[in-house]
Amino acid sequence: MASFYAAIGFILPFLLAIALPQSTGSPAVAPSTTGSLSIEDACKQTAKLYDLCMATLSPDRSSLTADAVGLTRAAILAVQKNASETATYLTNIDEDDNFNKTAQLQQCLEDCGERYEAAVEQLADATIALDMGAYDESQVLVSAGQAEVKLCQKGCQDSPEHQSILMARNTEVDQLCNITLAIAKLIPR
Secondary structure, X not given: OHHHHHHHHHHHHHHHHXXXXXXXXXXXXXXXXOOOOOHHHHHHOOHHHHHHHHHHHOOOHHHHHOOHHHHHHHHHHHHHHXXXXXXXXXXXXXXXXXXXXXXXXXXXXXXHHHHHHHHHHHHHHHHHHHHOOOHHHHHHHHHHHHHHHHHHHHHHOOOOOHHHHHHHHHHHHHHHHHHHHHHHOOOOO
């Protein structure tokens, strides 16, 4: 089962890249953006996630004078950090012999661990794409990372124990991805 999810996680970014329109500009040269964008204005684009957006971006001092690209980068790094911490958390629980796990929960933890590792890689690649000016590709990679988290959630929904272990973490990563994608739409093209 885990290898099936790993295969989907490997193939999904390529399928998304084909399905979504690509940037027409050269990915090696980032178009210039003009001026800074306030964190408040950017977070207003995230609708119901305004408070989480503000709490995520405000502590990052570089966000205070950033443009849309800089704010998107800060958001990607925040979601990547959160996903990385969740991957570590899952590894620790999986390896903890004192934690009583059913076979179903054990499989859920293993599958989600693989999914979160894939999400972290895709988010790292999203940062690289953003830095190269490949804004559409960056959004595809954030969406692919978000899809991994959603597949983790879906794969574990039959395991009642996952509610206390993963539900809040999956929800937060999903919301941070939504914030990132909303801010990325503000990048002038």
